[in-house]
Amino acid sequence: MTEQPDPDNLRQAFRVAVERHHFGNLEAAAAAYRAILTAEPAHAGALHLIGVIAGQRGDHRGALAWIEESLRHDPLSPEAHHNLGFNFERLGDFAQACDSYRRALALRPDYVEARSNLGNVLGELGQWHEAIEHYERVLARDPANAAAYNNLGNALLNQRRPSEAVAAYRRAVELRPDHVNAHSNLLLALNYDPQVEPEQLFAEHRRWAAAHAPPAFAVNNPRGADDPHRRLRIGYVSGDFWRHAVATFFEPLITHHDRSHFEVFCYANTMRIDEVTRRLMAAADHWVSIAEIGDSQAAEGIRRDGIDILVDLSGHTARNRLTLFGLRPAPVQVTWLGYPNTTGLDAMDYRLTDRIADPEGASDETYTEQLVRLERPFVCYRPPDEAPPVSAPPALTQDHVTFGSFNSLIKITPDVVRLWSRILSALPESRLFLKARQLADCEARTELLSQFAHNGIAADRLDLAPMVIAKVEHLDMYRRVDIGLDPFPYNGATTTCEALWMGVPVIVLRGKRHAARVGASLLMAVGLDELIAEDEDGYLQRAIGLARDRRRPVNLRFGLRDTMRGSPLCDAADFAVAVEGAYRSMWQAVFRMRLTR
Numbered sequence: 001m002t003e004q005p006d007p008d009n010l011r012q013a014f015r016v017a018v019e020r021h022h023f024g025n026l027e028a029a030a031a032a033y034r035a036i037l038t039a040e041p042a043h044a045g046a047l048h049l050i051g052v053i054a055g056q057r058g059d060h061r062g063a064l065a066w067i068e069e070s071l072r073h074d075p076l077s078p079e080a081h082h083n084l085g086f087n088f089e090r091l092g093d094f095a096q097a098c099d100s101y102r103r104a105l106a107l108r109p110d111y112v113e114a115r116s117n118l119g120n121v122l123g124e125l126g127q128w129h130e131a132i133e134h135y136e137r138v139l140a141r142d143p144a145n146a147a148a149y150n151n152l153g154n155a156l157l158n159q160r161r162p163s164e165a166v167a168a169y170r171r172a173v174e175l176r177p178d179h180v181n182a183h184s185n186l187l188l189a190l191n192y193d194p195q196v197e198p199e200q201l202f203a204e205h206r207r208w209a210a211a212h213a214p215p216a217f218a219v220n221n222p223r224g225a226d227d228p229h230r231r232l233r234i235g236y237v238s239g240d241f242w243r244h245a246v247a248t249f250f251e252p253l254i255t256h257h258d259r260s261h262f263e264v265f266c267y268a269n270t271m272r273i274d275e276v277t278r279r280l281m282a283a284a285d286h287w288v289s290i291a292e293i294g295d296s297q298a299a300e301g302i303r304r305d306g307i308d309i310l311v312d313l314s315g316h317t318a319r320n321r322l323t324l325f326g327l328r329p330a331p332v333q334v335t336w337l338g339y340p341n342t343t344g345l346d347a348m349d350y351r352l353t354d355r356i357a358d359p360e361g362a363s364d365e366t367y368t369e370q371l372v373r374l375e376r377p378f379v380c381y382r383p384p385d386e387a388p389p390v391s392a393p394p395a396l397t398q399d400h401v402t403f404g405s406f407n408s409l410i411k412i413t414p415d416v417v418r419l420w421s422r423i424l425s426a427l428p429e430s431r432l433f434l435k436a437r438q439l440a441d442c443e444a445r446t447e448l449l450s451q452f453a454h455n456g457i458a459a460d461r462l463d464l465a466p467m468v469i470a471k472v473e474h475l476d477m478y479r480r481v482d483i484g485l486d487p488f489p490y491n492g493a494t495t496t497c498e499a500l501w502m503g504v505p506v507i508v509l510r511g512k513r514h515a516a517r518v519g520a521s522l523l524m525a526v527g528l529d530e531l532i533a534e535d536e537d538g539y540l541q542r543a544i545g546l547a548r549d550r551r552r553p554v555n556l557r558f559g560l561r562d563t564m565r566g567s568p569l570c571d572a573a574d575f576a577v578a579v580e581g582a583y584r585s586m587w588q589a590v591f592r593m594r595l596t597r
Helices: 007-022 026-039 044-056 060-073 078-090 094-107 112-124 128-141 146-158 162-175 180-190 198-212 245-256 275-283 295-304 322-326 362-366 414-426 442-454 471-480 494-501 518-525 536-548 551-565 572-595
Strands: 232-238 262-268 286-289 309-312 332-335 350-354 370-374 402-405 431-435 462-465 483-485 506-509
Touching (some): 007 026, 007 044, 026 044, 044 060, 078 112, 094 112, 112 128, 112 146, 128 146, 162 180, 180 198, 198 322, 232 245, 232 572, 245 275, 262 275, 295 322, 309 322, 332 572, 350 572, 370 572, 402 414, 414 442, 431 471, 471 494, 483 536, 494 506, 494 518, 494 551, 506 536, 536 551
Parallel strands (some): 232 309, 262 286, 332 350, 350 370, 402 431, 402 483, 483 506
């Protein structure tokens, strides 16, 4: 007969294990949980918490297995359902995470953390209206919850309520001055506001740096700077090494780096892995995950790796590690690509750009970084392998022209709606096709239609579609668009390149700051200067003129893909040479500086 474990001994062992876990001794806690499971294999608490430890170590799939087993024995544990949702969320399975958080709340309606996390995944699913309801319920219960204000700001911004979003972010920072993500989100939101001048944006970025990344001492590179021509170690830091706009423009560089002169390290601040991640992993010489470690530990690792030039690809966007750069783990630090403004950091030495996106003169005064202007576009586009063939313009078989924009609705400001409405009014038979992630939210759709109606455009002249998952399906939707319309003052980038690749010409408005000049940089790279407007009236005239010219859109449609292939915008080899030349110049500047000491 098998001896039964003593319940009192098991309870005491479990209390000790939980205490070790609470104080961060994961090894001892895991060993104690396993000992409990040896005595009682169906111990739901031990199964659950060993799963939590697996998740804390980054093994989210293993965590799911442990927690799901615990729920077989105790299906009424709100904590287990919540932690199951957390691990689904970390793996990018937002629908499953949503279900798990809802189960946790059904069992415990006052579970603040589960309600906040449910709001987060609802946002990932584009259901911002419901997300806002959950954040407001959290704040009704806990008015000093800075994290909830930050999350509320994210949801409001995606509902095209930027002034309310900025107020929520500011409240989060007031409540928790060390809430670095809320402060970065505030900066990102301000980039969408056409009323904020570049000088104001610069001052806000400096405030962020003063609060979260005060000046650090320069580091000594363990490999030294005694040879300006030696092989350099380049480190790239990003949370977007997956099917993301940043990866679209980063992949051409990493795959064309000259490995005889540059050794490439990727420091990934995400656990998400997809087919793009695997391509980037294969292209890198070294791949290091920093998603689960703090800045100090990551900085120590970067120093041990002997990185000569460390490159930030995020700026103040999600999953950034700018505070890591504030520790200055590398002698040369550069920002590029992911964010259309300065980082504000004293520790960020350079920013890669071009003369169209950042003209010489006034632009230099609103960056803490020294601007390095490439003699070509500051990005290189990698066309998607799965892109369908270019289709005929829909206007050829219909009695109207269809304008379109697949940009985030956050960029579709009231000024943009007003100008696009003027275009539609001037062409009474024309239509507008908009596709965006936020259009999955009924409230967002209703509000957008209301704004167009206020400008005299009936709902039946607009076609609205939410985001689709499959890239080929997304690109195929351009067959419904004759002419693309770029938003302002925050232009599209990936969306513009995709539209051009699918044969759709895009009208852009050149503005006063980098975010408002990216469209001009892209169009000039492919020889479409004629589609760049300097003011709203010029934008209107170009859109109307192209719509009335039956021949020009057709010629553009079938020639754009070949034009792009032969343009600097898609010349990855030339782009890599230009960037590597910039890196070499940066490194030689370090060498010269050390010679003069």
